Amino acid sequence: AQKVTQAQTEISVVEKEDVTLDCVYETRDTTYYLFWYKQPPSGELVFLIRRNSFDEQNEISGRYSWNFQKSTSSFNFTITASQVVDSAVYFCALMETSYDKVIFGPGTSLSVIP
């Protein structure tokens, strides 16, 4: 059963617009980790952020911000003032306390149009 859902398959925005990528996860563990990765056309996964289940503090890093809400099992990612270089596939992911693998969502393909 899929445990990470990214309902948006593809998103297109015009440069400088803000965009939010949604992520909903499912787990029975009380301790778990959530991640966001960026995959540019080159294919390599670029780590963006890790959150553990006990840290619900939202985080901002430059133009990126993350909103973690345990009550709704969501871990959304917002890019402010998007740029063409932000065009990529973004994956939300989950690691449970088995620590044996990362469970990826299906990804959201973001296109930022100049």
Added chain:
Amino acid sequence: EAGVTQSPTHLIKTRGQQATLRCSPISGHTSVYWYQQALGLGLQFLLWYDEGEERNRGNFPPRFSGRQFPNYSSELNVNALELEDSALYLCASSATGTSGYNEQFFGPGTRLTVL
């Protein structure tokens, strides 16, 4: 410090052949993970090796196998290749996966094309 390396970058095979993909973990890491990213199927966990042992396996047929060497590098073997095996294969390494959380660091991937 060198990251996770994978070879080859690209690999082209024909149906029925065997493919061997290689991964070198970050120095000091003992766990190696393999993931498959096939078109339309997203990133799926394949195999996990730690200290030379297979620790976990995803929902893949036995045609997919691998091993981990004493230096912790790893090989992924795909036998009797099928067209749908065409994918990007990503390797990741971590300090260990057997005692709590450790960050997985991903390599650049090997793109396998089956004709």
